[in-house]
Amino acid sequence: MRQVSGQAKYRRVLLKLSGEGLMGDQEFGLEPGAMERIALEVQTVQNSGVEICLVIGGGNIFRGLSGMAAGLERSSADHMGMLATVINALGMQSILEKIGIQTRVLSAIPMATVCEPYIRRRAMRHLEKGRVVIFAAGTGNPYFTTDTAAALRAAEMNCDALLKGTQVDGVYSADPKNNPDAERYDELSYKDVLTQDLKVMDASAISLARENKIPILVFSIHAPGAFADVTMGRGRSTIIKEAAES
Numbered sequence: 001m002r003q004v005s006g007q008a009k010y011r012r013v014l015l016k017l018s019g020e021g022l023m024g025d026q027e028f029g030l031e032p033g034a035m036e037r038i039a040l041e042v043q044t045v046q047n048s049g050v051e052i053c054l055v056i057g058g059g060n061i062f063r064g065l066s067g068m069a070a071g072l073e074r075s076s077a078d079h080m081g082m083l084a085t086v087i088n089a090l091g092m093q094s095i096l097e098k099i100g101i102q103t104r105v106l107s108a109i110p111m112a113t114v115c116e117p118y119i120r121r122r123a124m125r126h127l128e129k130g131r132v133v134i135f136a137a138g139t140g141n142p143y144f145t146t147d148t149a150a151a152l153r154a155a156e157m158n159c160d161a162l163l164k165g166t167q168v169d170g171v172y173s174a175d176p177k178n179n180p181d182a183e184r185y186d187e188l189s190y191k192d193v194l195t196q197d198l199k200v201m202d203a204s205a206i207s208l209a210r211e212n213k214i215p216i217l218v219f220s221i222h223a224p225g226a227f228a229d230v231t232m233g234r235g236r237s238t239i240i241k242e243a244a245e246s
């Protein structure tokens with residue numbers, strides 16, 4: 001296990017980013033500037049000794065339930081979505097390595113000549129060696145999302161926290177971009193998120209995190225320093241965890 005700086009609250013975290021996060025101001029695809037900003041945030045956290053897993057969505061390229069997929073058989077469309085996450089993972093790997101961060105991409109759909117297949121023990125070893133591990137191709141199964149993949153890998157890797165880097169600084173009662181009256185929460189229970197159907201992560205991801213007692217922290221991936229702050233237990237985020245017993 002690597003040495004964690006006195007300040008870090010979590011020893012090992014999984015950062016989930018939506019594909020949108022890599023898109024910058026574009027409508028589609030990847031924007032190297034946006035990816036580089038994220039890579040620098042990852043570097044800061046890594047330098048504090050925290051082990052980092054990454055799960056990146058594919059929505060900036062293809063979503064199984066999108067209009068683009070209309071008319072396609074659902075499983076095929078979802079396979080296409082999972083392949084989109086591999087494109088993002090390889091792109092992020094390239095940008096991270098450019099700034100000197102060692103990474104490995106492990107895909108839930110084996111692609112021997114492109115990246116490693118997902119093998120839990122191998123992923124653990126990479127983390128122990130200080131490499132950033134990027135889990136690609138979601139869960140490898142259609143009808144799931146990369147949110148669920150993130151909760152699954154966080155549980156398998158014994159992560160101390162699941163960090164969701166979003167476009168806004170936490171969970172709101174409604175979309176704050178469309179609704180100025182939306183209320184922001186500092187803290188929620190897993191049950192609150194499920195019963196109020198708050199749009200944070202899908203229900204299977206929340207349930208998986210709950211069963212495995214993994215706190216979820218939602219923060220803005222665009223706020224400089226926010227990722228590092230969250231790993232140190234400070235900064236602006238919404239924490240989702242089990243409600244304290246009364």
Ligand code: UDP
Pocket residue numbers: 017018019020056057058059060062063064065077078079080081082084085137138139140141142143144145146147149
């Ligand atoms: N997907 C899937 N199984 C998984 C993960 C993802 O079938 O385990 C497909 C699904 O079609 C999804 C697409 O991959 O729409 C892209 O993932 P997601 O929508 O979670 O990306 P994000 O919204 O985070 O960018």
